[in-house]
Amino acid sequence: MAYVVIATSFAIAGAVVARMKGNSVWLWFLISGAIPFLGLLAAVLYRAERDSLRRLCPGCGKVVMLHDALCTRCGTELDFPEVAIAPESANVTAGR
Numbered sequence: 001m002a003y004v005v006i007a008t009s010f011a012i013a014g015a016v017v018a019r020m021k022g023n024s025v026w027l028w029f030l031i032s033g034a035i036p037f038l039g040l041l042a043a044v045l046y047r048a049e050r051d052s053l054r055r056l057c058p059g060c061g062k063v064v065m066l067h068d069a070l071c072t073r074c075g076t077e078l079d080f081p082e083v084a085i086a087p088e089s090a091n092v093t094a095g096r
């Protein structure tokens with residue numbers, strides 16, 4: 001019985017974290033409830049799109065997501081960059 005209470009608590013905590021970060025509430029509710037401690041940890045560590053690393057397109061200078069293979073503005077093929085730009089949510093510049 002105690003496990004159910006603990007799992008539910010973690011599930012709610014995971015859902016709250018997901019909601020704050022703009023992630024899927026139900027997905028993280030289920031994950032955090034299924035694997036209480038690690039699920040919640042994953043919810044905390046999981047980064048939404050706006051927290052992803054970015055880089056500049058060499059063709060047009062648009063800031064695109066690090067994992068994008070094509071620039072969404074000019075269509076330039078993008079190799080994996082040597083330098084990444086810090087996420088929007090971070091104020092510090094990413095080092096190498």
Ligand SMILES: [Zn+2]
Pocket residue numbers: 057058059060061062071072073074075076
């Ligand atoms: Zn471009």
